[in-house]
Each structure stands twice: as C-alpha cells, then as structure tokens.
Amino acid sequence: MNIREVAKRARVSTATVSRTMNGSDKVKPATAARVRKAIEELNFLPNSHARTLVSGKSHILGLIISDITNPFFPDLVKSFEDEAVQRGKEVIIGNTDYNPKRMAGCIRRMVERKVDGVAIMTSESDPALVAELTRRNIPTVFMDTGKPGPHCANIRVDYGQGIQEALQHLIALNHRRIAFITGPMNLASAQTRCSVFVSTLKARGIFDEALIEKGNHRIEGGAIAMRNFLKLPRRPTAVIASNDLTAIGALGVIHEMGMSVPEDISLIGFDDIAFAHLTNPPLTTILLSRRQLATMALAALDALIQGNRQSLTDLTIPTHLVMRSSTRAI
Amino acid sequence: MNIREVAKRARVSTATVSRTMNGSDKVKPATAARVRKAIEELNFLPNSHARTLVSGKSHILGLIISDITNPFFPDLVKSFEDEAVQRGKEVIIGNTDYNPKRMAGCIRRMVERKVDGVAIMTSESDPALVAELTRRNIPTVFMDTGKPGPHCANIRVDYGQGIQEALQHLIALNHRRIAFITGPMNLASAQTRCSVFVSTLKARGIFDEALIEKGNHRIEGGAIAMRNFLKLPRRPTAVIASNDLTAIGALGVIHEMGMSVPEDISLIGFDDIAFAHLTNPPLTTILLSRRQLATMALAALDALIQGNRQSLTDLTIPTHLVMRSSTRAI
DNA sequence: CGCCTGCATGTAATCGTTTACATCAAACCC
DNA sequence: GGGTTTGATGTAAACGATTACATGCAGGCG
Structure with a gap:
C-alpha cells in the first residue's frame, strides 16, 4: 500500500496525493476530495521513513533519562510526551541505566533515527558523548547540567531556592539542629543542594558538621544516614534529605x-515524587516540577530547531517547598 | 554524510560498504578493514530510515500502555526495553491516557513508523482499533486481554492464583470476615480478581455480600471503600484490594x-508496585511480575514476527502472594 | 485571434540504503 | 590451454515519499 495506489484510484498523480495530504500546495477542492476518498477507502497511511528520507525531518524527539523506574522520571516522560504529541512530534526514550556505555548506545540510536532534537536528563552525562550530538548539529537541551553552545541549550534548576525555603520554614518553627542527608556527591545537582544547605546555615551561625551524612538517593542510603543521626549525643530535631527516596x-x-514524625523529628524531602503524599505522615518536600521542566525543554528544543536562539535567555526552573505534615514546631 | 562518501574514501562501491556493515556477504578482509577505517574516520552512522525503507524491517517495537505515571508500568517499560535492546530492537512507547482517541493515534503512529510488532497492555482496548493492526499484518501481542488470531497472541494473567493464595493465607490466620475492594468493573482484569474472590469464599461458605465495595484502582477509591467497611456493624477483619493503590x-x-495494620485489620494489595514495601507497615501483596510479562511478550512477538506460531501454546503468567507485614492472625 | 498569465496537475529526480544481477579475475580441472 | 567454477566487487534498480520543474488548459486582453 503506497501513494501510487492511492494516486491510481483517485486518477491523479502521486504529486497530487502528496499535496493533498500535506495541504501546503493548491489542489482543486474536487480533486482533493477524490484523493481523500481514495485514502479513506484504501485505509492508507504514509510511510514515515520515506517521508523522513526525502524531507530530512523525522519529527522525532529523543529523551534520554537515567532510569524510568526512578519515580522522578515517569512524570517527566509523560509531560514531555504530551507536549511533543501536541506539536506533532514523537518521542523515543533512551534509558541509560546510569551506564555510560548505554548512554553511547542511546546517542547512536538517536543519530541513526535522525531525531530532530534531544533532551537529556541523566546524572552521568559524559561531555565526550554529548559532543557527538553537537558535532552532528543535532539540537540538544540539557535539563539541569550541561553547557549551552551553538546547538545546545541548558536549563538551570534552582535547587537553592527550595532548600532555602525549607530552611526558613524549619527555622521559623524554632529548629536549630537541622541535619542534611546528601545524594551521591559525584552528581552536580546533589552537590548544589548540599552546598546551599551548608552555606545558608553557616550564614545563620547554626551549622554543625556532624549533621551532614552521605546518602545515595536511594532508600537504604537514607536509612543508614538516619541511624547515624540517631546515635548522636545531640540528635538533630529536623532532617532535610537530598531526595524523597532518601x-x-x-x-x-x-x-x-x-x-x-513530626512529633520527635521533622523531615523534609526533595523532588515531590508521587508517593511523597502517601507516606505516613504525608511528606513535606521540595517540588521540582517535571511538567515545567518538560515544557521548557520542549520550548528550548523548538527554538534551537528553528534556529531562534534569542528566546533562550533565561532558562531557569524554580523549586518550591510543599508543606504537608512531616514538620512541626518545637 | 552517507554511504557514498564512505565508499569513495575507501575506494570501493557502496555495495561493498553496505556488505561490510551488515557482515552478511563475503568481503575480503583487507577491503573490509579499509571500509571500517573510512567509517571510523568519517564517523559514519547509517540512516535507519533509508534502511527501513528498502528492507521493510524497522527493528522498532511498539509498546502501548495506559499511563506511564501509573506505578505499575515503569517496571514493565523498563523490562520490555531491556529485552528489546538486547535483541537489537528499539521501542517506541504509546501512552493512551485511558483515552480511546489517543489509542487510535498511537496505533496510527505505530503503523506509520512501520513497527515490526506491537505489545499492548491497556485497560480500555477497543477491538476495532486493534483490528487495524491485524488487518495490516502487524504482529500484536496483548498482555492480559485480547483474542489470539493469525498475527496476534494473547498472554493470560492468572489473577486467580494470587487471590486464592491470599485467601488461603488469611483463612489460615483464622480470618473469616474478609472484604474485597474491587477495581473499575469495566476492566476485564478487575472483574476476574473480584469473581475469583467471590467464588472462593462462596465455596468455603464464608461469603458476605456486604464485604464487597467498589473502588477505582486509585487511592481515593480505596479510602472511600474502607470508610464504608469501618461503618459496618460487623467489620471485616481482613481486606484484599484489587490493586496496591487501593x-x-x-x-x-x-x-x-x-x-x-495488621493489629486491627489485615490488608493485602495487588500488583506489588515499587512502593508496596515502603508503606508502614510494608504491604503484603500479590505480585504480577512485569519482567516475566515483558519477557513473554517479547518472545511471543518474536515468534509472530518469525511466523513461528507453534511456540505460542501456553502463554500464562502466574501471580503470587508476597508476604510482608500487613497481615496477622486473629 | 494570438499571446500571456496563472492555476492545477503531471513528470521525474531525489533522499540513503540494500541487493539481485553483472562483471571480472584468479584458480582449477582435464 | 580453454572452459568452468569460485570469490570479490561493482552497477543499478528498487523502497515510498516530496518537490522543482514542466506542461497544459482556461481565461483575459489588445
């Protein structure tokens, strides 16, 4: 089933069929109707590969993430896909599994599939691999970490804002011994969260080195860190974690x-994953909006694709404290 | 950048380049080396659309699900993708959003992209839409519900087994007033879970109509149903929910x-989503293995693609009780 | 009436691969 | 040594769309 059969049935040339389908050029209404009828009757759908081959536009966007089972990502994927579909684009997803080798595979596939652009949100982004994309002039947008460049935008997440809101909130509730459980410190974003915490408390003169523990952005890490805090002679009265799983x-x-919680200890998370309000008590946390992130990424990608770079000036996503029930005054 | 430039640089024809890349036909080692060197130097990656166009094989599989933010699905997506990548295939995901219209869009895109096969796991599968796939001879496998056919396999999930295990477990713990919160009753799978529950209890002579409440497979549904149970003059001592969110x-x-829980009431969920062991207490639930589902779906798809139908005899996935801490004896 | 204009449509080249078939040289056989 | 086989490579026709260019026809104008 191809455009030629449609053309034959509508008694026109393939060019006319193509024109009616794409609506760009002028086709006499009567002819167009005949063509549409033929398409309908034959149940014809055009072959996107042939289209891409000749036009050079695949109308596919790539989205590279670390791990779809990390509860942060499904929301992002969904928002990204929703917006992409609205713009008539499709999405192919690459899971790197936190593995640079798979990252390379993802990128290769994106190139082979001639994606119109790629959005990347992975912890472990290797600049060399990414250079591969820019070298081929494939518009790329990083969410969170990366350097802007000719075909490349970067969205900055303002981790600091949320952390500061959280600290203000806790301090207003009279907490002074506030602890922090970090993420894996090779992650730039985890570093930022931690360093804002440290500098804010230092500025207030209530920083205590003993109240920082390393975590790994997973459940166990949070558990281990918490056990250590509870062994302390002077326990913290509040704890902020680098993410919700922690x-x-x-x-x-x-x-x-x-x-x-919150009677004995106040607790604040980060990300606002779906289950943050299902814990007992519902977790006060810092929201990093995946929808906003996706929307901005798509807008940036569009701008890069259209070569319109001036709209890429301020790409910053805020983070905000979401109050639930895991904090209280002392 | 295309195969012709590679050919020129390696001083061979495009056919030879193609042959070296695909490794199928014989190429003299010295020539092959020259070609590979040229590919390397030019950083050449073949255009998959051109390949697909001529070969008719896209090496893409479609996976259609209801909603990636439903915590049941990310595991499935991940397992499916892992296995697909291992087989040298790629996956494009379609989110129907529980919406038949979007389902139609998904299917259209799958057809346009000439996927090699489609796996479908949605609540609301419209036979008419699916006929679209089989009419075009696109291998299709349903997970959970659907009818096998010439280009179409169906994996049956044995919901009954898990429910029966759960009931045996509760009865062994001396529970007799056991309640059930259903899913949306337009879902075949939700119906099955419910009817196995009912028939098993009837067989034991301990069925009580009052101990069935309707849910919707979401949190609120479970909450409302539970409130009703707690208003009952004779409350249930144990509750089984049609899924974990409930x-x-x-x-x-x-x-x-x-x-x-479990001191006053024992509680059992269904699915074993990631957060089932993060509740307090960790939830005893019935595991429906997404990895198994994905593995079987891919095997079935492979069989259909290869036209090998005899390997499609018994496609049944079991479900099993996973004991955690939300049940106890009375 | 002859020519020009402009619209609707057709013709055919093109995109980047794969692959059937053609070619050609070397090796082999009697 | 001529003919045949074999193996390596090249030539060119696909695949199914888009689109620049060509064509043809109708109407307008002087």
Missing part, C-alpha cells in the same frame, strides 16, 4: 526506632 | 481512624 528511608528508621 | 488508600483511612 527521606522515605529515614522515615522508616525513625518509625523502627519507635519515634515518630 | 490498598494504600485503605491503609490511610485505617490510620486516620486511629486503628492499625
């Missing part, structure tokens, strides 16, 4: 030890 | 009412 791990340990 | 909703209400 907070959930900490929450489990607090319960395990027969204490409760 | 169970989590019920759990919230139980806590809210100052009761606790």
Whole structure:
C-alpha cells in the first residue's frame, strides 16, 4: 500500500496525493476530495521513513533519562510526551541505566533515527558523548547540567531556592539542629543542594558538621544516614534529605526506632515524587516540577530547531517547598 | 554524510560498504578493514530510515500502555526495553491516557513508523482499533486481554492464583470476615480478581455480600471503600484490594481512624508496585511480575514476527502472594 | 485571434540504503 | 590451454515519499 495506489484510484498523480495530504500546495477542492476518498477507502497511511528520507525531518524527539523506574522520571516522560504529541512530534526514550556505555548506545540510536532534537536528563552525562550530538548539529537541551553552545541549550534548576525555603520554614518553627542527608556527591545537582544547605546555615551561625551524612538517593542510603543521626549525643530535631527516596528511608528508621514524625523529628524531602503524599505522615518536600521542566525543554528544543536562539535567555526552573505534615514546631 | 562518501574514501562501491556493515556477504578482509577505517574516520552512522525503507524491517517495537505515571508500568517499560535492546530492537512507547482517541493515534503512529510488532497492555482496548493492526499484518501481542488470531497472541494473567493464595493465607490466620475492594468493573482484569474472590469464599461458605465495595484502582477509591467497611456493624477483619493503590488508600483511612495494620485489620494489595514495601507497615501483596510479562511478550512477538506460531501454546503468567507485614492472625 | 498569465496537475529526480544481477579475475580441472 | 567454477566487487534498480520543474488548459486582453 503506497501513494501510487492511492494516486491510481483517485486518477491523479502521486504529486497530487502528496499535496493533498500535506495541504501546503493548491489542489482543486474536487480533486482533493477524490484523493481523500481514495485514502479513506484504501485505509492508507504514509510511510514515515520515506517521508523522513526525502524531507530530512523525522519529527522525532529523543529523551534520554537515567532510569524510568526512578519515580522522578515517569512524570517527566509523560509531560514531555504530551507536549511533543501536541506539536506533532514523537518521542523515543533512551534509558541509560546510569551506564555510560548505554548512554553511547542511546546517542547512536538517536543519530541513526535522525531525531530532530534531544533532551537529556541523566546524572552521568559524559561531555565526550554529548559532543557527538553537537558535532552532528543535532539540537540538544540539557535539563539541569550541561553547557549551552551553538546547538545546545541548558536549563538551570534552582535547587537553592527550595532548600532555602525549607530552611526558613524549619527555622521559623524554632529548629536549630537541622541535619542534611546528601545524594551521591559525584552528581552536580546533589552537590548544589548540599552546598546551599551548608552555606545558608553557616550564614545563620547554626551549622554543625556532624549533621551532614552521605546518602545515595536511594532508600537504604537514607536509612543508614538516619541511624547515624540517631546515635548522636545531640540528635538533630529536623532532617532535610537530598531526595524523597532518601527521606522515605529515614522515615522508616525513625518509625523502627519507635519515634515518630513530626512529633520527635521533622523531615523534609526533595523532588515531590508521587508517593511523597502517601507516606505516613504525608511528606513535606521540595517540588521540582517535571511538567515545567518538560515544557521548557520542549520550548528550548523548538527554538534551537528553528534556529531562534534569542528566546533562550533565561532558562531557569524554580523549586518550591510543599508543606504537608512531616514538620512541626518545637 | 552517507554511504557514498564512505565508499569513495575507501575506494570501493557502496555495495561493498553496505556488505561490510551488515557482515552478511563475503568481503575480503583487507577491503573490509579499509571500509571500517573510512567509517571510523568519517564517523559514519547509517540512516535507519533509508534502511527501513528498502528492507521493510524497522527493528522498532511498539509498546502501548495506559499511563506511564501509573506505578505499575515503569517496571514493565523498563523490562520490555531491556529485552528489546538486547535483541537489537528499539521501542517506541504509546501512552493512551485511558483515552480511546489517543489509542487510535498511537496505533496510527505505530503503523506509520512501520513497527515490526506491537505489545499492548491497556485497560480500555477497543477491538476495532486493534483490528487495524491485524488487518495490516502487524504482529500484536496483548498482555492480559485480547483474542489470539493469525498475527496476534494473547498472554493470560492468572489473577486467580494470587487471590486464592491470599485467601488461603488469611483463612489460615483464622480470618473469616474478609472484604474485597474491587477495581473499575469495566476492566476485564478487575472483574476476574473480584469473581475469583467471590467464588472462593462462596465455596468455603464464608461469603458476605456486604464485604464487597467498589473502588477505582486509585487511592481515593480505596479510602472511600474502607470508610464504608469501618461503618459496618460487623467489620471485616481482613481486606484484599484489587490493586496496591487501593490498598494504600485503605491503609490511610485505617490510620486516620486511629486503628492499625495488621493489629486491627489485615490488608493485602495487588500488583506489588515499587512502593508496596515502603508503606508502614510494608504491604503484603500479590505480585504480577512485569519482567516475566515483558519477557513473554517479547518472545511471543518474536515468534509472530518469525511466523513461528507453534511456540505460542501456553502463554500464562502466574501471580503470587508476597508476604510482608500487613497481615496477622486473629 | 494570438499571446500571456496563472492555476492545477503531471513528470521525474531525489533522499540513503540494500541487493539481485553483472562483471571480472584468479584458480582449477582435464 | 580453454572452459568452468569460485570469490570479490561493482552497477543499478528498487523502497515510498516530496518537490522543482514542466506542461497544459482556461481565461483575459489588445
């Protein structure tokens, strides 16, 4: 089934069929109707590969993430896809599995599929691999980390804002011994969260080195860190975690030890994953809006594709404290 | 950058380049080396659209699901993608958003992209839309619901087994007033879960009509249903929910009412989503293995693609009780 | 009436591969 | 040594769309 059969049935040339389908050029209404009828009757759908081959535009966007089972990402994927479909584009997703080798594979596939652009949000982005994209002039937008360049935009996430809001909130509730559980420190974003925490507390003169523990952005890391905090002679009265999974791990340990949140300890997470309001108590956390991120990424990609770079001036996403029930005054 | 430039640089014809890349036909080692060197130097990657166009094989598989933010699906997507990548295939994902119109769009895109096959796991599968796929001889496999056919396999999920295991477990713990919160009853799979529950209890002579409440596979549904159970003069001592979200909703209400699980009420979910072991207490639930589902779907798809139908005899996935801490004896 | 203009449509080249078939040289056989 | 086989490579026709250019026809004008 191809455009030629449609042409034959409508008694026109393939060019006319193509023109009616794309609506660009003028076709006499009567002819167009005949063509549409033929398309309908034959149930014809054009072959996108042939289209791409000749036009050079695949109308596919790539989205590279670390791991779809990380609860941060499904929202991002969904928002990204929704917006892309609205713009008549499709999305192919690459899971790197936190593995640079798979990242290379993802990028290769994106190139082979001639994607119109790529959005990347992975922890472990290797500049060499990414250079591959820019070398081929494939518009690329980083969410969170990366350097802007000729075919390349970067969206900055303002991690600091949320952390500061959280600290203000806790301090207003009279907390002074505030602890932080970090993420993996090779992640730029995790570093930022931590360093804003440190500098804000130092500025207030209530920073205590002992109240920082390393986590890994997973449940266990949060649990281990929390156990250490609870062994301290002077325990923290509030804990901020570098992400929600970490907070959930900490929450489990607090319960395990027969204490409760927020009565004994206040707890704040980061990300606002779907389950943050399903914990007991519902977790106060810092929202990083995946929808906003996706929307901005798509807009940036569009701008790069259209070669319109001036609209790429301020690409910053805020983060905000979302109050639930895991904090209280002391 | 195309195969011709590679050919020129390696001083061979395009056919030889193609042959070296595909490794199928014989090429003299010295020539092949020259070609590979040229490919390397030019950083050449073949255009997959051109390949697909001539070969008719896109090496893309479609995966259609209802909603990636439904926590059941990310695991499925990941497993499916992992296996697909291993087989040298790519995956494009279609989110129907529980919306038949978007389902139609997904299918259209799959056809246009000339996918080698499609796997479908959606609640709301419209036979007419799916006929579209089989009419075009696109291998299709349904996970859970659908009818096998010439280009079409169906994987049956044995919901009954898990429900029966759960009931045996509860009965062994001396529970007799066992309640069930259903899913949306237009879903075949939700119906099955419910009817197995009913028939098993009837067979034991301990069925009570009052202990069935409707849910919607979401948190709120579980919460509402649980409130109703707690108003009953003779409350249930155990509750099975049609999925984990429902169970989590019920759990919230139980806590809210100052009761606790499993001391006052035993609770069992269904699916074993990632957060089932993060609830407090960790939720006993019935596992429907997404990895198994994905593996079987891919195997079935492969068989259909290769036209090898005899390997499609018994496509059944079991479900199993996973014991955690939300049940106890009375 | 002859020519020009402009619209609707057709013709055919093109995109970048794969692959059937053609070619050609070397090797082999009797 | 001529003919045949074999193996390596080249030539060119596909695949199914888009689109620059060509064509043809109708109407307008002097």
